[in-house]
Amino acid sequence: MDVSKIRKDFAVLNKEVGGRLPIYFDNACQTLRPRQVTEAVMEYYESYPACAGRSVHKLATEVSLRCDAVRARAAEYFNAENPTEIAFTKNATEGLNTVIFGSGLAKGDEVVTTDYEHNSVHVPVLELARTTGVRHRIVRSAADGTLDLEAFEKVMTRKVKLVAMCLTSNVTGYTLPAKEIVDIAHSYGAKVLLDAAQAAPSRKIDVQALGVDSMAASAHKMCGPSGVGLLYVRGELGENIKPRIFGGHGVTDTDITSFKLLPPPERFETGLQNYSGIVGTGASLQYVSSIGLDEILDHEISLNRRMSHALAGLDAVSVVGPSDPNQRGGLFSFNVKGLSAHDVAMILDNSKNIMMRSGMHCCHSFFHSRHIDGCARVSVYIYNTNEEVDVFTDAVMDLADKFSPGA
Numbered sequence: 001m002d003v004s005k006i007r008k009d010f011a012v013l014n015k016e017v018g019g020r021l022p023i024y025f026d027n028a029c030q031t032l033r034p035r036q037v038t039e040a041v042m043e044y045y046e047s048y049p050a051c052a053g054r055s056v057h058k059l060a061t062e063v064s065l066r067c068d069a070v071r072a073r074a075a076e077y078f079n080a081e082n083p084t085e086i087a088f089t090k091n092a093t094e095g096l097n098t099v100i101f102g103s104g105l106a107k108g109d110e111v112v113t114t115d116y117e118h119n120s121v122h123v124p125v126l127e128l129a130r131t132t133g134v135r136h137r138i139v140r141s142a143a144d145g146t147l148d149l150e151a152f153e154k155v156m157t158r159k160v161k162l163v164a165m166c167l168t169s170n171v172t173g174y175t176l177p178a179k180e181i182v183d184i185a186h187s188y189g190a191k192v193l194l195d196a197a198q199a200a201p202s203r204k205i206d207v208q209a210l211g212v213d214s215m216a217a218s219a220h221k222m223c224g225p226s227g228v229g230l231l232y233v234r235g236e237l238g239e240n241i242k243p244r245i246f247g248g249h250g251v252t253d254t255d256i257t258s259f260k261l262l263p264p265p266e267r268f269e270t271g272l273q274n275y276s277g278i279v280g281t282g283a284s285l286q287y288v289s290s291i292g293l294d295e296i297l298d299h300e301i302s303l304n305r306r307m308s309h310a311l312a313g314l315d316a317v318s319v320v321g322p323s324d325p326n327q328r329g330g331l332f333s334f335n336v337k338g339l340s341a342h343d344v345a346m347i348l349d350n351s352k353n354i355m356m357r358s359g360m361h362c363c364h365s366f367f368h369s370r371h372i373d374g375c376a377r378v379s380v381y382i383y384n385t386n387e388e389v390d391v392f393t394d395a396v397m398d399l400a401d402k403f404s405p406g407a
């Protein structure tokens, strides 16, 4: 993987911010976009800025064909059997909500999640439980955020209709043994919804090999534009899921007193869509695939190992998540004794132009249950370098010296 060649595609990495080049370590929030993606977005506005699936003129036909091609590319990316199993949503949250609320779950049914779900799963399941009486059952993870399959099996019953779980945690970087989860869930007759927002940018996900029923991801975490999510629903299962939003384009016909929904994916794509974002997503999938997911994951882990080893001896630095960097992919979540997570992020931004996330990362329940106030999070991607890691680890060592001497 040629990181210096990749860096040339990202204009922002080559522009000084406040007199220094930025060190962008906030990739789990959203990645940067290469020129191939921004050019595709611009091309939409300049060459075929029309609407897909409705009008029959030439520009509209061009948009329809382009969107179909992106759908086919997304299906290939996840090895879906058919492109119609992929719907475009506005983000991962919309896809997750669609399945959680649209699956017809009712009082007497149970939904299982982990205790480290992103609020995009956690909150809709809480709301579903509150409004329908569905029982929410939670699998407790270990102190380091890893999940024990025995603990999972203990909460499974024939009443569980949906297992909704984060494939890769946005706090710890831990990735579930998804195949085992799917097999266990299916043996109880439950369907599985995977939140693949963090996994999709760097892990090969083969939905057919996993046998997963549905899955949601977002383009902006894999070099794509903001405002596009990808929802996978297997085969005919989509026919049993109601959309979250009703209206134009999602129906075959309406009468004064009735309507008939279109089959998936159109039923999940109501209203005019984010066409520039969709074609930009096609360019991002192509970009990421051309680098190779195995190469991307290896690169992330190698950077993570470098930073983890450099900081391993410091008592003032505690890692949130598994101690083994191989289990954390591209994420290094940590705290420095004597400083709040926001202080760490602000000091490193001000002093070194290191941009990272701090706080509870939309996973408040994870932190509350462990009595931690939050953490700073470095998340690396394809354009990050060993040199950037070294700037970061040196800066953290300085912080530890200054704010927790003797720790």
Ligand SMILES: Cc1ncc(COP(=O)(O)O)c(C=O)c1O
Binding pocket: 028, 029, 091, 092, 093, 094, 118, 120, 166, 168, 169, 170, 195, 197, 198, 217, 218, 229
């Ligand atoms: C694990 C996880 N799930 C869901 C989401 C929500 O994704 P989106 O912002 O695309 O809705 C995120 C975003 O950070 C995430 O990290």
